[in-house]
Each structure stands twice: as C-alpha cells, then as structure tokens.
Amino acid sequence: MLEVHSLSKSxxxxxxxxDISFTVQPTEIVGLxxxxxxxxxxxxxxxxxxxxxxxxxxxxxxxxxxxxxxLLREKIGFVPQDIAIWDNFTVxxxxxxxxxxxxxxxxxKELRQLCLSMNLDKWKEPVKNLSGGMKRKLNLAISLIxxxxxxxxxxxxxxxxxxxxxxxGSYLKSLATEHEKMIIYTSHDxxxxxxxxxxxxxxxxxxxxxxxxxxxxxxxLAF
Amino acid sequence: xxxxxxxxxxxxxxxxxxxxxxxxxPMICTIFIIQLITAIQEDSQIPVGxxxxxxxxxANHLYAKIKNTPILRVVNVTExxxxxxxxxxxxxxxxxxxxxxxxxxxKGKRNWLIKxxxxxxxxxxxxxxxMIISFVQEETGRSKTAHTVHxxxxxxxxxxxxxxxxxxxxxxxxxxxxxxxxFSFANTPNASKDPNITPVNTxxxxxxxxxxxxxxxxxxxxxxxKSVLLLRYPFIRFSIKSFLLRNLLLYTMLLFFVDIIxxxxxxxxxxxxxxxxxxxxxxxxxxxxxxxxxxxxxxxHRLMSYYGxxxxxxxxxxxxxxxxxxxxxLTNRFPWIVIYNPLYSFLEQEWFNxxxxxxxxVVILWRIKGVKYNA
Numbered sequence: 001m002l003e004v005h006s007l008s009k010s011x012x013x014x015x016x017x018x019d020i021s022f023t024v025q026p027t028e029i030v031g032l033x034x035x036x037x038x039x040x041x042x043x044x045x046x047x048x049x050x051x052x053x054x055x056x057x058x059x060x061x062x063x064x065x066x067x068x069x070x071l072l073r074e075k076i077g078f079v080p081q082d083i084a085i086w087d088n089f090t091v092x093x094x095x096x097x098x099x100x101x102x103x104x105x106x107x108x109k110e111l112r113q114l115c116l117s118m119n120l121d122k123w124k125e126p127v128k129n130l131s132g133g134m135k136r137k138l139n140l141a142i143s144l145i146x147x148x149x150x151x152x153x154x155x156x157x158x159x160x161x162x163x164x165x166x167x168x169g170s171y172l173k174s175l176a177t178e179h180e181k182m183i184i185y186t187s188h189d190x191x192x193x194x195x196x197x198x199x200x201x202x203x204x205x206x207x208x209x210x211x212x213x214x215x216x217x218x219x220x221l222a223f
Numbered sequence: 224x225x226x227x228x229x230x231x232x233x234x235x236x237x238x239x240x241x242x243x244x245x246x247x248x249p250m251i252c253t254i255f256i257i258q259l260i261t262a263i264q265e266d267s268q269i270p271v272g273x274x275x276x277x278x279x280x281x282a283n284h285l286y287a288k289i290k291n292t293p294i295l296r297v298v299n300v301t302e303x304x305x306x307x308x309x310x311x312x313x314x315x316x317x318x319x320x321x322x323x324x325x326x327x328x329x330k331g332k333r334n335w336l337i338k339x340x341x342x343x344x345x346x347x348x349x350x351x352x353x354m355i356i357s358f359v360q361e362e363t364g365r366s367k368t369a370h371t372v373h374x375x376x377x378x379x380x381x382x383x384x385x386x387x388x389x390x391x392x393x394x395x396x397x398x399x400x401x402x403x404x405x406f407s408f409a410n411t412p413n414a415s416k417d418p419n420i421t422p423v424n425t426x427x428x429x430x431x432x433x434x435x436x437x438x439x440x441x442x443x444x445x446x447x448x449k450s451v452l453l454l455r456y457p458f459i460r461f462s463i464k465s466f467l468l469r470n471l472l473l474y475t476m477l478l479f480f481v482d483i484i485x486x487x488x489x490x491x492x493x494x495x496x497x498x499x500x501x502x503x504x505x506x507x508x509x510x511x512x513x514x515x516x517x518x519x520x521x522x523x524h525r526l527m528s529y530y531g532x533x534x535x536x537x538x539x540x541x542x543x544x545x546x547x548x549x550x551x552x553l554t555n556r557f558p559w560i561v562i563y564n565p566l567y568s569f570l571e572q573e574w575f576n577x578x579x580x581x582x583x584x585v586v587i588l589w590r591i592k593g594v595k596y597n598a
Contacts, residue, residue: 050457073457082451093233100226101459101466143458 001025002047002150002182007056009042016042020056022201026149026180029172031187031197038204040186041081041154047184048078048152060150074103077148081155083139085127091115091138092123095145104146115141118171133164140168144175150182151175157192165189169196227461227469234443245440246478249433250485256428257493268296269347272305272317272340279325281362286320288358295351309340316341316348318355329385331370333363365389425493429485430508430566431541437478437512438533443470444520445529464590467517475513482509500572507576508569514582515565521589540565 002024009017016039024030032040045051047058049069058065063072085094095111106114112123120137122130127138140156153172157165173196176183187193193200235242273286290297298314305317319338327336336359341348369388376382444467456463482505489495519536523529544566545554554560561567568576 048457050454076458078454078458080451080454082454084451084455086452088237089233097230097233098455098459100230101461103460142455146458148458 001061002184003057003059004047005057007043007046007058008054009039009046009051010054017046017053017203020201020203024150024182024184026182027176028199029176029183029185029197031185031193031200032203033187033190033193033200034203040203043203044078044152044154044184044186047150048076049073050078074146075149077143077146077151079140079143079151079153079156081158083135085135085138085142087128088126090124090126091120091130091134094127094138094142098142099145102146106145111145114144119167131161131164133160133167136160136164137168140171148181150184153183153185155186155188157187157189165192172196224469227466228473231470231473242440245436246481248436249429250481250488252432253425253429254488254492257425264293265296267294269294269315269351270296270298270313271351272298272300272308272314274300274302274305274317274319276302276320276322277324281325281328282320285324285355285358285362289318289355292354305340309342309345312342312344316345316351318352328359328362328366331363331366336363365392368392424570425489425495427544427566427570429489430569431537431544433482433509434512434540434566435533435537438516438519438537439530440474440478441513441516441520442526442529443474444517445523445526448521448524468586468590471513471517475510478513479506479509482506504569504572504574507574507579508566511565511569511576511579511582514579514586518582518585518589544570 004023005021007017007020008015020043022030032043034040042051046053049065049072053065060072060075063075065072086097089097092108092112095115096108099106099111115121115123115138118137118141120134120141122134127135130138136156140153143151151172157168160168169192172183172185175181185193185197271289273289275282275286286297289295298308300308300314300317302319305314305319308314309317317340319340321336321338324336337355339348339352366385366389369383369385369392372383372388373385447467447470448463453463456466459466461469483502486495486497486502486505490497516533519532520529523532542550543560544564545551550560562577565578567573568578
C-alpha cells in the first residue's frame with residue numbers, strides 16, 4: 001500500500017503542492033488530473049523518489065521514503081512523459097539492454113512475452129521504424145522489466161492513436177487486477193481517466209476538472 | 224560488470240564500422256605517414272656509385288661511413304658500370320676506393336687514394352666529394368699521428384704500433400664526441416634534453432592521432448547522457464555515474480588492447496622498440512587521454528560542440544608538443560612550456576605524469592559529488 005500523509009512541496013516562497021493525503025491499494029488505478037502547472041508532474045516525481053517533499057511523509061509497503069530511497073526504487077516503475085528508449089536499437093535490443101541493467105533477471109522469452117501482452121509484436125524491428133503507439137508501449141514495457149509494485153505513468157498515451165490508447169488502457173487494467181499493482185496515472189484525456197481509473201485525484205483550484213469528474217460518478221479527491 | 228559488457232556490445236554492434244575505423248585510425252595513419260616520409264626521404268637521396276677495388280679494414284670503414292650518410296643512396300658498381308651510369312645520369316657521381324688504399328694510408332700517402340667520375344649534370348658532386356675527402360682526411364690524420372707517436376717513441380721503452388694509436392684516436396673521437404657539441408649562451412639553460420617531437424617521431428605522431436581518435440570515440444559520454452534517458456537510471460541497478468565509470472573502464476581495456484597490437488605492429492613494421500617499460504608508459508598515456516576525453520564529454524551536451532572542441536584541443540596539443548610545428552625557440556626560452564604538454568611524460572619516457580594525476584583527481588571528485596535527477 002502507498003500512504004501519502006500531509007505532503008507539501010515548495011520552491012522558495014512558491015507552494016506547488018499543499019497538504020495532500022491519500023492512499024493507494026494494490027489492484028487500484030488512481031488518476032491524477034489538474035491544469036498545467038498544478039503540480040501533477042511534481043507529485044509524480046516525489047512519488048518516484050526523484051524529488052524530496054518539503055513537508056509530509058510517504059511510505060510504500062511500510063518503507064519510509066526518507067530512509068529507504070534506494071530500496072524503494074526497486075519497487076517503483078516510472079514511465080516518463082518523453083519516450084526514453086534507444087532509437088537506433090530494435091525492440092529486442094532495447095528490452096535486453098535495460099534487462100541487463102535491471103534488478104531482476106528475465107530471459108528473452110519473458111521479455112518478449114511482456115511486449116506481446118501489450119500487443120507490441122515487432123520484436124526485431126528498429127525503434128525508429130515504429131509508430132508512436134508502439135514506442136509508447138515499449139516505453140512502458142521497459143519500466144515493467146523489474147516487476148515494480150507501484151507504477152507511475154506521466155501522460156503515457158500523449159500523442160498516440162485511439163487504438164494504441166485503448167490497448168495501453170486495457171493492459172494497465174489487467175496489470176492492476178491480475179498482478180496486484182498500484183498504478184498512478186496522469187493524463188489530460190478525461191475519457192481515458194474515467195474509463196481506466198478507479199479513483200481520481202484532482203490537483204489545483206480549477207473547478208473545471210472537478211465538475212467534469214463529479215459528473216462521471218468516479219470517487220474524487222480534490223486538493 | 225558482465226552485464227555492462229553485454230549492454231556495451233549492443234552499442235558496439237550498432238557502431239561497428241565507425242568504432243573500428245577510429246580504433247585503427249592512429250595505428251594505420253601513423254604507419255602510412257612514416258612510410259610516406261621514408262619514401263620521400265629515399266627519393267630525395269643522391270645516388271652515388273662506389274667501386275671497391277680492395278677488401279681491407281680501412282676501405283670497408285670508409286665505405287660504411289659513406290653508406291651511413293642520410294643524404295646519399297649508395298650503389299655498389301664496377302668501374303665500367305660506374306662510368307656508364309654517370310654518363311647516363313643514373314648516378315650523380317661515382318667514387319673508386321682504389322687498390323692499396325689501406326697500405327697508402329698507412330704509409331702516410333695523402334694523394335691519389337680515391338678516384339671520381341662526374342658529369343656536367345652532377346649537381347651534388349662537389350659537396351659529396353668534399354664529404355668523402357673529409358672522411359679520408361680523418362684516416363690520413365690518424366695515420367700521421369701514429370707515425371709521429373711512433374717516431375717520438377723510438378728511443379723510449381714503451382712502443383706503440385700503428386694499429387694501437389689509430390684505435391686509441393678513434394676511441395677518443397667517439398668518447399669525447401668531438402663532432403657533436405651543444406652550445407648555449409651564458410645564463411641561459413642548457414638545452415641538452417630536447418623535449419620536442421620531431422615530425423618523424425613515430426610515437427609522437429601516434430600520440431597526437433590517438434588523442435583525436437579517443438576524443439571522437441568518447442562521444443558515447445554525450446550520447447548516453449541524453450536527458451530523457453537519464454530518467455531510467457534511478458530505476459536500474461547502476462547510477463548514471465557508476466554506469467559511465469564502468470564503461471570508461473571497458474573502453475580503456477578495449478583501447479589498451481588495440482594499443483598493444485599497435486606496439487607489436489610498430490615493432491615489426493617500423494622497427495620500434497618493444498619493452499615492458501614502454502608498454503607501462505603507454506598504458507599511463509592511454510589512461511590519461513581516456514580520462515581527458517571522458518571529462519571533456521561530461522562538459523558538453525551537444526555533439527557538434529564536442530567534436531569541434533576535440534579537433535581544437537588536438538591541434539593545440541600537437542602544436543604545444545612540437546609535433547606539427549617546431550617550437551625549439553619557444554621551449555628553449557620558456558622551458559616551463561613542456562609542463563603543459565600532456566604528451567611530454569609519454570614521449571620523454573618519464574613515469575611521473577602530472578596530467579594523469581590531475582585528471583584522476585577530478586574524476587574522483589566528480590564521482591564523490593552527488594547526482595540529481597529531474598523528471
């Protein structure tokens with residue numbers, strides 16, 4: 001379980017995140033919405049251990065973020081908004097490259113299966129020849145090589161076609177329910193958020209998102 | 224480390240042609256340059272025919288001295304061939320070491336020892352003739368000395384033979400190095416040890432070329448620090464710094480392996496010496512330029528700026544080391560310049576390498592300093 005208690009983040013006098021508390025259970029997908037600059041990426045970076053909070057505590061599986069940062073990183077998968085893969089490699093080479101550097105060893109068959117499970121079947125294809133959707137899937141697959149318990153996704157479907165978007169969405173749902181992962185997901189696409197997520201965290205003062213989400217009937221936490 | 228090697232092989236497989244090119248570039252280019260210089264030197268040598276009419280110690284000694292003159296290409300001919308070849312201008316001139324040369328020298332005779340042939344196109348005849356005369360005069364001078372010593376010791380109990388005196392005179396000439404003296408002005412440092420690299424210094428050329436190739440090979444430091452890929456490192460086993468340092472070690476091993484092949488090849492192709500101390504110094508040089516290229520790579524984010532910097536720094540070091548333009552005047556006046564030459568320790572075979580220590584210290588400080596990731 002991920003427990004966030006009274007979390008705040010400021011840069012000098014400017015407060016980005018103020019007094020946020022929530023929990024995420026295994027099998028749960030939590031959507032993160034808010035206007036640009038509301039602090040979604042900052043919150044995701046704090047949850048990924050890349051930034052330290054100004055105030056508050058966070059614990060994942062009872063491991064405190066302040067004292068177990070390195071150990072926590074083995075339990076976290078982070079999918080950056082930009083596609084962080086080797087363009088000159090094939091899908092296979094990318095998977096093998098990051099597997100060799102990963103905390104968990106997986107053989108080629110397991111790596112290929114991971115890609116196939118999200119319909120990424122162009123194993124020998126150079127990445128530069130792949131569509132945007134395929135690249136996004138590979139970006140996600142690499143983050144899952146070490147079987148993280150908490151998966152953080154920063155706009156993982158930005159700029160891709162509807163079919164790939166749906167495929168990624170249904171894969172994330174099955175990942176959460178079948179493999180008991182905790183998933184936190186940011187997106188500007190409200191349809192996607194309401195269809196994939198179990199709960200939604202709305203950051204910022206913009207009533208637009210809150211009204212939109214309340215009408216969808218999803219459990220909502222607003223900050 | 225095995226996993227790092229496997230990831231590196233994926234990269235190397237993709238860049239095999241360019242990697243192979245830059246790995247072999249210093250070795251092949253140095254051999255090419257040296258062979259070219261040698262060929263040009265050989266072409267610019269003056270062809271001179273030598274006719275040996277007797278096979279004695281003094282005649283052979285004179286022949287060896289002429290043959291060892293760098294500007295001459297000596298051709299062994301008979302007197303008839305000599306005349307024909309000078310006539311047809313195949314030879315610039317020809318010289319006959321005449322019969323009884325040794326005997327005549329021992330007798331103190333100074334005329335008609337050497338006969339010469341030249342044509343109206345023998346442009347180098349006069350200087351070559353003067354040079355051979357000076358060699359013969361050395362021998363006649365020694366012979367005269369021997370006769371004088373012999374005459375002086377007629378009444379003495381100690382007798383010296385002609386051979387003893389001439390041998391002693393030759394030894395003194397070699398030991399005292401009478402023909403090679405270093406001059407320096409008062410209150411100026413004696414430039415007995417020349418720190419400059421001559422343009423035909425094999426290892427000097429190799430050192431400059433390998434400096435450039437190492438810088439260009441080390442562009443991986445920039446490519447693998449692409450900001451978007453940096454976000455992967457917190458979630459893998461290795462921090463970015465640890466990953467880069469392990470790869471630095473791997474590249475050092477690869478490049479040193481190529482350096483060992485270079486040493487062996489230079490030994491067989493260019494007659495360069497092959498010693499353990501030389502290999503040790505080579506490793507230190509290799510490690511130093513790898514550290515330099517690694518740290519330079521860390522300073523840049525754009526490849527084109529890094530490539531530009533690589534060419535400029537190589538050119539600057541090659542000038543500072545005297546490899547491209549002789550800087551004798553400058554180093555004689557400001558001897559401290561050699562301290563700033565990173566090639567100095569390697570080329571002068573000195574174990575103390577301040578540049579290596581400095582770069583190693585900077586890398587250690589860089590490693591100790593923390594790492595910051597931003598999503």
